[in-house]
Amino acid sequence: MSSNKDQKNEDTSDSNDAPKVVVTSSDADPMKNIQELLKMLAIDPSKLNNRDNEIKPKNFEEYKFWKTQPIVKFDEKVTTEGPVDNSKTVADIPTSPLPLKAIPGFEWYDVDIENDIDELYQLLNENYVEDQDSAFRFDYSKSFLQWALTCPGYKKEWFVGIRVISSKKLVGFISAIPVTLQVRGKILPSVDINFLCVHKKLRAKRLAPVFIKEITRRVNLCNIWQALHTGGVVLPSPVSVCRYAHRPLNWGKMFDVGFTGLPYNATKTQMIAKYTLSKTTTTPGLRRLELKDLDEALELLNKYQSRFKLIQLFNKEEFKHWFLTIENVIYSYVVEDPKTGKITDFISFYTLPFTILNNNNYNSLNVAYLFYYASDSDFNYPDRFDTEATKVLKKRLSQLVNDACIIARSELHMDVFNALTSQDNSLFLKDLKFGPGDGLLNFYLFNYRTFPMNGGCIADQNYAYDEEHRSDIGVVML
Numbered sequence: 001m002s003s004n005k006d007q008k009n010e011d012t013s014d015s016n017d018a019p020k021v022v023v024t025s026s027d028a029d030p031m032k033n034i035q036e037l038l039k040m041l042a043i044d045p046s047k048l049n050n051r052d053n054e055i056k057p058k059n060f061e062e063y064k065f066w067k068t069q070p071i072v073k074f075d076e077k078v079t080t081e082g083p084v085d086n087s088k089t090v091a092d093i094p095t096s097p098l099p100l101k102a103i104p105g106f107e108w109y110d111v112d113i114e115n116d117i118d119e120l121y122q123l124l125n126e127n128y129v130e131d132q133d134s135a136f137r138f139d140y141s142k143s144f145l146q147w148a149l150t151c152p153g154y155k156k157e158w159f160v161g162i163r164v165i166s167s168k169k170l171v172g173f174i175s176a177i178p179v180t181l182q183v184r185g186k187i188l189p190s191v192d193i194n195f196l197c198v199h200k201k202l203r204a205k206r207l208a209p210v211f212i213k214e215i216t217r218r219v220n221l222c223n224i225w226q227a228l229h230t231g232g233v234v235l236p237s238p239v240s241v242c243r244y245a246h247r248p249l250n251w252g253k254m255f256d257v258g259f260t261g262l263p264y265n266a267t268k269t270q271m272i273a274k275y276t277l278s279k280t281t282t283t284p285g286l287r288r289l290e291l292k293d294l295d296e297a298l299e300l301l302n303k304y305q306s307r308f309k310l311i312q313l314f315n316k317e318e319f320k321h322w323f324l325t326i327e328n329v330i331y332s333y334v335v336e337d338p339k340t341g342k343i344t345d346f347i348s349f350y351t352l353p354f355t356i357l358n359n360n361n362y363n364s365l366n367v368a369y370l371f372y373y374a375s376d377s378d379f380n381y382p383d384r385f386d387t388e389a390t391k392v393l394k395k396r397l398s399q400l401v402n403d404a405c406i407i408a409r410s411e412l413h414m415d416v417f418n419a420l421t422s423q424d425n426s427l428f429l430k431d432l433k434f435g436p437g438d439g440l441l442n443f444y445l446f447n448y449r450t451f452p453m454n455g456g457c458i459a460d461q462n463y464a465y466d467e468e469h470r471s472d473i474g475v476v477m478l
């Protein structure tokens with residue numbers, strides 16, 4: 001989870017979340033000014049970091065659980081890509097669940113996504129991910145959870161709960177869904193792990209490792225040995241790190257709830273004006289994705305995705321599941337060329353409200369998240385990093401994402417549009433006034449060694465958007 005709330009001294013859309021140094025003009029490039037200032041003071045910018053809330057990694061040996069797992073150590077030099085531990089077969093995997101001896105009075109429970117949805121929703125609504133200040137908490141809706149968990153090929157036994165034996169109350173959860181990953185061209189049958197949650201009253205009792213071992217066992221029993229997961233927490237070892245960026249759609253509300261601050265050099269009226277979008281979209285032929293578009297849109301997406309080093313492959317059934325619009329969950333659009341009828345672009349976003357904790361006026365923030373997109377605009381260039389290809393794609397994506405922001409605001413009443421620095425996002429984030437957030441998202445591959453991948457932001461420059469290299473990460477986790 002990420003917000004702009006630590007950015008009270010700067011106009012977020014122009015800043016790079018740099019240290020809080022006074023920038024004299026809102027038109028100046030603050031990052032440049034800061035770099036110059038630091039140069040004058042002979043301070044290495046990479047040593048400065050104002051993300052006070054960043055969780056500092058422990059030494060590898062202090063990861064009592066993770067050091068026992070097939071992962072890559074922090075200082076390990078990867079020389080060959082591939083599984084960390086290749087030695088096991090399904091026959092080596094225990095067929096009964098891990099004993100819950102350490103927590104008497106609790107039992108494993110396979111969560112039924114239809115019948116138990118109220119309980120699962122309540123567990124997550126009250127105990128799932130919060131920001132550092134406990135001001136906001138993810139509020140995944142019931143229909144969102146059903147969409148996120150019941151993709152083609154899902155398995156009931158991969159929705160793993162722990163409940164109190166006497167009351168049957170659900171107090172913890174972890175999920176796996178099947179995905180086909182492609183890592184630098186190599187196809188890996190894998191799972192996405194998500195929604196790990198332990199009730200607040202049962203924290204710090206080493207239940208998370210129990211959940212992780214149990215889901216690993218259940219997945220391994222299906223002859224799957226790799227997994228993808230993401231998190232703000234630093235574990236050994238991220239394949240890549242992306243930064244969150246936030247495009248205010250309803251700046252006034254974001255300010256009122258403490259999601260964003262007022263830059264020292266601006267008034268509220270100026271900020272509201274700055275983030276006001278036009279009411280109508282500008283791309284001719286932009287319309288909702290329909291059933292009849294599935295083949296063509298999937299082909300376009302697959303072709304676009306092939307540029308990234310870590311991607312999820314979708315077949316038609318999966319594409320249909322993940323992208324056909326479900327109100328208040330997932331919205332997808334295509335651009336149909338008005339002259340040729342060809343689908344030239346595709347864009348999708350999902351909606352994930354935040355519960356606002358402890359605010360008298362508001363209890364929910366409406367948040368849209370950029371999901372997958374594709375455009376054929378740079379397909380004809382042999383090198384997509386070439387100046388002209390970059391210019392063309394940047395222009396197209398800026399228009400497309402701006403239109404998505406307009407729809408999110410005008411039709412769906414979203415308050416903020418979030419995106420990561422993954423995919424080709426760093427091309428448009430700054431121009432479209434996405435301010436850098438205070439959150440980073442680490443991408444992890446379980447039991448797979450890879451060379452590091454660009455996350456679209458530059459760690460040495462306080463995680464500034466990396467427009468030059470963009471990102472190798474083409475996968476988006478919910």
Ligand SMILES: CCCCCCCCCCCCCC(=O)SCCNC(=O)CCNC(=O)[C@H](O)C(C)(C)COP(=O)(O)OP(=O)(O)OC[C@H]1O[C@@H](n2cnc3c(N)ncnc32)[C@H](O)[C@@H]1OP(=O)(O)O
Nearest residue numbers: 063064065066194195196197198203204205206207208225
């Ligand atoms: C092939 C198939 C493989 C499948 C498995 C692939 C791996 C999947 C991995 C899971 C991917 C999940 C993806 C998502 O869902 S990310 C969302 C995670 N959920 C939340 O943040 C919700 C709010 N928080 C909680 O519910 C709890 O704080 C959780 C459950 C997160 C930890 O509970 P608690 O706070 O009570 O701690 P503990 O005493 O039980 O356990 C402490 C140990 O747990 C390690 N820890 C803490 N947080 C995380 C974390 N987010 N990923 C991995 N490990 C984590 C920690 O480093 C320590 O290990 P070590 O430092 O001693 O070594």
